[in-house]
Amino acid sequence: MSTETEKTDFRKYLEPRVLAKIGALDIRARLIVEGLINGMHRSPYKGFSIEFAQHRPYSSGDDIKYIDWKVFGRTDRHYIKQYEEETNLQLMLVVDASASMEYSGKTDPVWRKYDHAISVAASMAYVALQQRDSVGLAVYDSQIRRIIRPSNNPRQWRVIIEELSAASGAQKTDTGMVLEQIAEELKHRSLVILISDLFEDPARLIKGVRHLRYRRHDLICLQILDHDELVFPFNQTTMFKGMEELAELVVEPQALREAYLNELAAHNTLLREACHQLRVDCVQVDTSVPLDVSLPNFLASRAARLS
Amino acid sequence: MQGLPLAVIPFVTPWLFAAGAACVSIPIVIHLLNRRRFRQRPWAAMQFLMAAWRRNVRRLKLQRLLLLLLRCLALLLLAAAIAQFIPGSAGLQALMGNSSRLTIIVWNNAYPMGYLPHGGESPFAKSRRLLKQWSQGLSGGEWVALISAARGTPTLLAKPVPASSAVTQIIAGQKVTQGGLNIPVALARAASLAAKWHHRVGSVRVWFLTDDTASDFGCSAGSDPLMQAPQAVTQIRRAVRAILHAGATFRVFDLGRPHAANLAITHLRLAGPEALIGHNIHLRMTLLNAGSQPQPPIRIGFTIDGVSAGTQSVGTLSPQKSMTISTLLSNPIQTPGLHSIVAHIQPDALPIDDTRRHLFDVASAIPVLLVDGRPGDPAEGVLSSTAWLQAALAPAARGNQYAPHVIEMPQLLEENLSHFSVVVLSDVAPPGARGIKRLEAFVRRGGTLLVYPGRQFDAAAWSHLPGSLLPARFGVAIASPAGKPATLDLQRTINAITEPFILAQREGIHTGIFHITIRKHIPLFPAPHSVTWLRLTGGDPLLVAGNFGRGKVALWGTSCDTQWTDMPAQPSFLPLVYELFQSLLPARGADRNLVVGRRLSLAVRGRAFSSLRGPDRTVLELRQRLVPRGEGRRIRLVSRPIQGVGIYRSADGLPFAAANVSASRDSNVAHVGPKMAAVCYKIPLRDIDFQPGSLAARVTSQAGMGGTAGWSLLFMALAMLIGEALAARAFSRYHLAPADKGAAA
Numbered sequence A: 001m002s003t004e005t006e007k008t009d010f011r012k013y014l015e016p017r018v019l020a021k022i023g024a025l026d027i028r029a030r031l032i033v034e035g036l037i038n039g040m041h042r043s044p045y046k047g048f049s050i051e052f053a054q055h056r057p058y059s060s061g062d063d064i065k066y067i068d069w070k071v072f073g074r075t076d077r078h079y080i081k082q083y084e085e086e087t088n089l090q091l092m093l094v095v096d097a098s099a100s101m102e103y104s105g106k107t108d109p110v111w112r113k114y115d116h117a118i119s120v121a122a123s124m125a126y127v128a129l130q131q132r133d134s135v136g137l138a139v140y141d142s143q144i145r146r147i148i149r150p151s152n153n154p155r156q157w158r159v160i161i162e163e164l165s166a167a168s169g170a171q172k173t174d175t176g177m178v179l180e181q182i183a184e185e186l187k188h189r190s191l192v193i194l195i196s197d198l199f200e201d202p203a204r205l206i207k208g209v210r211h212l213r214y215r216r217h218d219l220i221c222l223q224i225l226d227h228d229e230l231v232f233p234f235n236q237t238t239m240f241k242g243m244e245e246l247a248e249l250v251v252e253p254q255a256l257r258e259a260y261l262n263e264l265a266a267h268n269t270l271l272r273e274a275c276h277q278l279r280v281d282c283v284q285v286d287t288s289v290p291l292d293v294s295l296p297n298f299l300a301s302r303a304a305r306l307s
Numbered sequence B: 001m002q003g004l005p006l007a008v009i010p011f012v013t014p015w016l017f018a019a020g021a022a023c024v025s026i027p028i029v030i031h032l033l034n035r036r037r038f039r040q041r042p043w044a045a046m047q048f049l050m051a052a053w054r055r056n057v058r059r060l061k062l063q064r065l066l067l068l069l070l071r072c073l074a075l076l077l078l079a080a081a082i083a084q085f086i087p088g089s090a091g092l093q094a095l096m097g098n099s100s101r102l103t104i105i106v107w108n109n110a111y112p113m114g115y116l117p118h119g120g121e122s123p124f125a126k127s128r129r130l131l132k133q134w135s136q137g138l139s140g141g142e143w144v145a146l147i148s149a150a151r152g153t154p155t156l157l158a159k160p161v162p163a164s165s166a167v168t169q170i171i172a173g174q175k176v177t178q179g180g181l182n183i184p185v186a187l188a189r190a191a192s193l194a195a196k197w198h199h200r201v202g203s204v205r206v207w208f209l210t211d212d213t214a215s216d217f218g219c220s221a222g223s224d225p226l227m228q229a230p231q232a233v234t235q236i237r238r239a240v241r242a243i244l245h246a247g248a249t250f251r252v253f254d255l256g257r258p259h260a261a262n263l264a265i266t267h268l269r270l271a272g273p274e275a276l277i278g279h280n281i282h283l284r285m286t287l288l289n290a291g292s293q294p295q296p297p298i299r300i301g302f303t304i305d306g307v308s309a310g311t312q313s314v315g316t317l318s319p320q321k322s323m324t325i326s327t328l329l330s331n332p333i334q335t336p337g338l339h340s341i342v343a344h345i346q347p348d349a350l351p352i353d354d355t356r357r358h359l360f361d362v363a364s365a366i367p368v369l370l371v372d373g374r375p376g377d378p379a380e381g382v383l384s385s386t387a388w389l390q391a392a393l394a395p396a397a398r399g400n401q402y403a404p405h406v407i408e409m410p411q412l413l414e415e416n417l418s419h420f421s422v423v424v425l426s427d428v429a430p431p432g433a434r435g436i437k438r439l440e441a442f443v444r445r446g447g448t449l450l451v452y453p454g455r456q457f458d459a460a461a462w463s464h465l466p467g468s469l470l471p472a473r474f475g476v477a478i479a480s481p482a483g484k485p486a487t488l489d490l491q492r493t494i495n496a497i498t499e500p501f502i503l504a505q506r507e508g509i510h511t512g513i514f515h516i517t518i519r520k521h522i523p524l525f526p527a528p529h530s531v532t533w534l535r536l537t538g539g540d541p542l543l544v545a546g547n548f549g550r551g552k553v554a555l556w557g558t559s560c561d562t563q564w565t566d567m568p569a570q571p572s573f574l575p576l577v578y579e580l581f582q583s584l585l586p587a588r589g590a591d592r593n594l595v596v597g598r599r600l601s602l603a604v605r606g607r608a609f610s611s612l613r614g615p616d617r618t619v620l621e622l623r624q625r626l627v628p629r630g631e632g633r634r635i636r637l638v639s640r641p642i643q644g645v646g647i648y649r650s651a652d653g654l655p656f657a658a659a660n661v662s663a664s665r666d667s668n669v670a671h672v673g674p675k676m677a678a679v680c681y682k683i684p685l686r687d688i689d690f691q692p693g694s695l696a697a698r699v700t701s702q703a704g705m706g707g708t709a710g711w712s713l714l715f716m717a718l719a720m721l722i723g724e725a726l727a728a729r730a731f732s733r734y735h736l737a738p739a740d741k742g743a744a745a
Helices: A002-012 A016-022 A069-075 A113-130 A156-166 A175-185 A202-214 A227-231 A253-277 A291-306 B014-022 B025-036 B046-085 B090-095 B123-136 B165-172 B183-197 B230-245 B385-393 B409-413 B433-444 B459-463 B500-506 B573-584 B674-681 B705-731 B738-744
Strands: A051-057 A079-084 A090-096 A134-140 A144-151 A191-196 A218-225 A238-242 A248-251 A281-286 B039-043 B101-107 B142-148 B157-162 B203-210 B248-254 B263-270 B281-289 B298-304 B307-314 B321-329 B337-344 B355-363 B366-372 B402-408 B422-426 B448-452 B472-474 B524-526 B531-535 B541-548 B551-556 B593-595 B601-604 B611-613 B619-627 B634-639 B646-649 B655-660 B688-690
Touching: A069 A079, A090 A113, A090 A144, A090 A175, A113 A134, A113 A156, A113 A191, A113 A218, A113 A291, A134 A156, A134 A175, A144 A156, A144 A175, A175 A191, A175 A202, A202 A218, A202 A253, A218 A227, A218 A253, A227 A253, A238 B046, A248 A253, A248 B046, A253 A281, A253 B046, A281 A291, B014 B046, B025 B046, B046 B705, B101 B123, B101 B183, B123 B165, B123 B203, B142 B165, B142 B183, B157 B165, B157 B183, B183 B203, B183 B230, B183 B248, B230 B248, B230 B674, B248 B674, B263 B337, B263 B355, B281 B298, B281 B337, B298 B321, B307 B321, B337 B655, B355 B646, B355 B655, B366 B385, B366 B409, B385 B402, B385 B422, B385 B573, B402 B409, B409 B433, B433 B448, B433 B541, B433 B551, B448 B573, B459 B472, B472 B541, B524 B531, B524 B541, B551 B573, B674 B688
Parallel strands: A090 A134, A090 A191, A191 A218, A218 A281, A238 B039, B101 B142, B101 B203, B203 B248, B248 B688, B366 B402, B366 B422, B422 B448, B448 B551, B593 B655
Antiparallel strands: A051 A079, A134 A144, A238 A248, B142 B157, B263 B281, B281 B321, B298 B307, B298 B337, B337 B355, B472 B524, B531 B541, B541 B551, B601 B634, B611 B619, B611 B646, B619 B634, B646 B655
16 A cells, blocks of 8 residues: 555656657767767767667668668668767756755645755656656755765656655755765766755856766756745735745735845846856756656757757 | 814714714623633644744734724724714614613794695694604603793793603693794704703704794895895804704704795885974885785885774885885874874785884974073174074974073083983083083983084084094084185095985985075084084085984084075075984984884883783783983883784883784895805705705714715724725734745646
């Protein structure tokens, strides 16, 4: 019974619609990682993991070394052998599991920001594993709570999901410090996807990003924000209680709405400008927007930029 | 409203404003409650909220305070507006827990309301019927006060009482009075009552049931009351304004008849000052045609002491015109004392003013005191002025109209002046202070003083007499050039003498008065309120008269002997003296001939009564008051206001007083129309209900402060509410930062 429940829990983070949309896309690293040679991620290990995929008729311009002569002998026609392309991309998912990620909005009180982060991570991991890429995971709050080394084992996805589901947020965030630790931990150049609300000191966060980039890792920042945090839709007098050991505040939300949104916008602007300078993709993900809308958009635009 | 502080606005319903003002505390209470009642919410982005709060804490506190003030002010203005222009609708009153209402009925029960056309219903009867219907339909919470608008009549229900069958009975028992109408007093009484009661009840309304005749506004039909009787209209408007300012509504129910016609005897009196035994009675009476059509020849009948004394016919009388008629009744009265004469015409729709009565005293002769300052000088062989006057006043041994009594100046202080009607000072030195005092008392009571100068007349001393007894100052005597004596200039005279003799002369009939020559005279300088009766050809006043108290004083500029003028020797001297006396003598019996609504107040000597018998066996109670002033000790009899027309007799059956309706003031029953009435009351035309079928409790509008201020305050309150809403919206408006727009989408 418990096994059935766990299966159900896993499935809720992986929607078929999302996978259908992002399955055709790839998670391109901005930088050439470890000398990829063929396919999308050109691998330095030539012919190491080439697997036959299908034949197709020869057409002028094709390299003759890919002609399958055995087939020519049997059929007296020229066919080209095609192979499944395979890379050795190392994807590291760094997921924020601090207290602030526990927030769930008015529209869907059950769906936390952390749930949305798990969905994003699960989707990205699934796609990467489908592409035979290695996927690792780091769950953190004020420090790294759990780290899973990258692997392209198909069972890695389940391990990752179990680890993400087991994490519970109760601590403050220190993403900058965590990124510095991650940068030291990763032995190979990797694509790091940071999934967090980024509610912390921008200077400290930028320092961690800079350290990661110094180690020549590629970084994607996915800022998970609840719709309430983006529009501040409250009307009645409310006591706001800080989720990361911050003070309490009783205010009339209408009176403070504009000022709050200005503060949030200033914070985001500062982060985006810093990321832009460091050639890091930083994108905001609204929890009220379905993943089959937000993720394909981002991945498609990123692929277009890199190509 | 401009510049009018809110604190001094006379609210229509101040209690409502007070309740609304109390509601001002509602936003404050809500504000305080909101600070204690809030929802709790965990919040992730607390660092941004705290930063926003720190940066805006002062502005937020200021905005909150401003919004609070705006909300309070809006409520206050709303309350003020509602309290100002809603006089107390039943629904609102019921909502607020006070549905009581006071209706003050000002009821015109004056005698013109009894106008009864053939086969119709009088305005008073109709008003009584409507009031009765209305009072029967009253429910709980209704209070009623009844004010009589007739002059001198008591208030019917001076203190408001709850609506009940007793009120209906009181209304049903009322009859039209015989008094005249006094609108300003009645409305002022209603305003006073409204001011006292509008705090005790939810609302107060004043209803005026009247007939809106021309007499009500002191004008004639078709004329503009504002032009013809501005004072009367001003008084009425002031009373109406007082009602509105007292927080009451005002409505007029006009029961008048547009084509009412009425013929009335408005005046009846003796043509002369007194009637004398054995003399014909000379009457003067005035007829008024108050209708819109000319009256055919009118036949007037007379009775003296109840006995027919003849008739007289007069010609056609134009509409809205009056006619004064002189009548000589050849029915000499042979007994002294009080007698009554009654004149009557054919009764019409308003019969009460078709009969008029007059009480007059019949004397054997008019007593005249001649004070001779220079008795005849036998050495000069001339008659003194006193002698000339005595000869003129008493030409025969008996049967004279006047009874002169001659004294010399020193005897003036000892003589009882109250026994005389006229005192003539002829060529005398100025009396001392005591003498002046006695003369002033004599004239003030109604006596006549006549002063002739002469050779020993000290003009300067007379001019400097204390007080204002004399109507002119004397100048220095002027002698006409030899051979060129002055004559009378009747054409340039502002002539107040209306006796036939002077009138005939002015109309060109030779009376010999032009033959009078004046060789010497003392110029007269009239006082401001005196009247010059005769002038000389040079323009100098020769005869100046003035009122003093109830009597008159006349000064001649020349002597009454032949030293300065030949006037005594002329044939016209006798009629001139008689007519002069007739004009100077005040009409006797004014104290006894009253109009309904006035009090009888009469000083009598000797017998006193405690009551009089009036018409229809009514009794008029009298109060007695001792009068120490004057000649001898008298008793003054004072009654309450007389309520009915007729002859009032003493216990021994002799006539003592007569009462008539105030026909000259009130008998013009021509209807002025609702439009003109609205102008006179200065109220909207919709507040005049012409010929109503019922006294429906229609909502009346507020004149003056009410409407204007109420709407102004309402608009201000609405503007304040809109401003508050806009301010609240502006304070909390949400703008997406440009960089966030796409992301949020």
